Amino acid sequence: MLEVKQVSKLYENQRGVHGIDFSMSRGEIVGFLGPNGAGKTTTMRMITGYLNPTHGSILVDGLSMADHPKKARQKIGYLPETPPLYPEMSITAYLQFIADLRGIPVKEQKRRIGEVIERLGLQGRERQIIRSLSKGYKQRVGLAQAILHNPDLLILDEPTSGLDPKQIIEIRQLIRELGENHTVLLSTHILPEINTLCNRVLIINQGRIVLDGQPDQLANSMGETFEVSLEVKGPREAVLSELRSVPGVSGVKELNPVEVAVQAAAASTDNEAVEPETAAISAAVAPDDTDGTVKVLVSSADREDIREAVFYRLAERRYPILAMKKESLSLEDIFLKLTTNESLDSSPADASDDPEEVASNA
Numbered sequence: 001m002l003e004v005k006q007v008s009k010l011y012e013n014q015r016g017v018h019g020i021d022f023s024m025s026r027g028e029i030v031g032f033l034g035p036n037g038a039g040k041t042t043t044m045r046m047i048t049g050y051l052n053p054t055h056g057s058i059l060v061d062g063l064s065m066a067d068h069p070k071k072a073r074q075k076i077g078y079l080p081e082t083p084p085l086y087p088e089m090s091i092t093a094y095l096q097f098i099a100d101l102r103g104i105p106v107k108e109q110k111r112r113i114g115e116v117i118e119r120l121g122l123q124g125r126e127r128q129i130i131r132s133l134s135k136g137y138k139q140r141v142g143l144a145q146a147i148l149h150n151p152d153l154l155i156l157d158e159p160t161s162g163l164d165p166k167q168i169i170e171i172r173q174l175i176r177e178l179g180e181n182h183t184v185l186l187s188t189h190i191l192p193e194i195n196t197l198c199n200r201v202l203i204i205n206q207g208r209i210v211l212d213g214q215p216d217q218l219a220n221s222m223g224e225t226f227e228v229s230l231e232v233k234g235p236r237e238a239v240l241s242e243l244r245s246v247p248g249v250s251g252v253k254e255l256n257p258v259e260v261a262v263q264a265a266a267a268s269t270d271n272e273a274v275e276p277e278t279a280a281i282s283a284a285v286a287p288d289d290t291d292g293t294v295k296v297l298v299s300s301a302d303r304e305d306i307r308e309a310v311f312y313r314l315a316e317r318r319y320p321i322l323a324m325k326k327e328s329l330s331l332e333d334i335f336l337k338l339t340t341n342e343s344l345d346s347s348p349a350d351a352s353d354d355p356e357e358v359a360s361n362a
């Protein structure tokens, strides 16, 4: 559906993006993640034909954006960071205007506008002036203009930015529904959004793609240790000592109540477990004076799956395991790991004065 081939954009200040290379298949919902100034908007503007690459090529459903910009753009719906709305127009008048710009045949316009109004939950507000809409509803109108010409590919630049929690949930649900019939590339700063919406994530840092994969597989490939949290019934010192002597265990760390709460919160948000690969553990334990249980984090530096060895050892000593959970890197961990070691540019450019910028994409 989309091929981005070795695309670079160099602004006069030498910033921009360098050698971006990825493709997207029909039906994928891909999250595009990166710190401020990493190059998300620049990449999206090139894909949508608003900005010409300095090098490289972009193909939309096999059509070159450079050679067939009009046809290629017909296949794309774009929701920029700030939706391109006319505040004095009513929703219907605005969508009518967009339909004319996009060349939707007049006899189809009414039906198509009716469809997107229903799809985006805008019924009953057709005549409302856009200025008077809440931010969430303005975003719905922005999405409506993006899908009006029934494009195959949707490019959404921070679609939930600035919305309140209820609006965020609503817009995410709409994106999920749109993802059933469209290929979607969406940029976001909100990491849980990737877990809830996307089947693939691209991370960009300093103008380069530094990671491309499925969210739940990333932790497997990037974890440096294999970790298991445990709740064990038994005398604290004896339990700790047994765990430390299990082959492959490189660490045993007692978890204090705060750490236990943090682990529980993390577990309730996203992660699936990390598949083990090797053995060396570090473990941590937390004493529990009240009920005779110990909570610990046991780790293997070689990434060996030590769960069976731990289970049999504690069973042999008759210390019951009340809970055992394989811990994995969260997307937050991975993101920070990939993006915080280098100096980040947090100064996005001022108003664009780029000579290659395409004036209108209507």
Ligand SMILES: Nc1ncnc2c1ncn2[C@@H]1O[C@H](COP(=O)(O)OP(=O)(O)OP(=O)(O)O)[C@@H](O)[C@H]1O
Binding pocket: 011, 012, 013, 015, 016, 017, 034, 035, 036, 037, 038, 039, 040, 041, 042, 043, 345, 347, 348, 349, 350, 351, 352, 353, 354
């Ligand atoms: N028109 C421009 N002229 C000069 N430099 C620019 C221009 N637009 C962007 N840049 C620079 O290119 C780099 C990438 O910017 P871009 O806006 O694409 O990042 P981003 O990932 O979308 O950031 P944010 O998350 O803050 O929106 C930054 O260093 C930015 O300062």
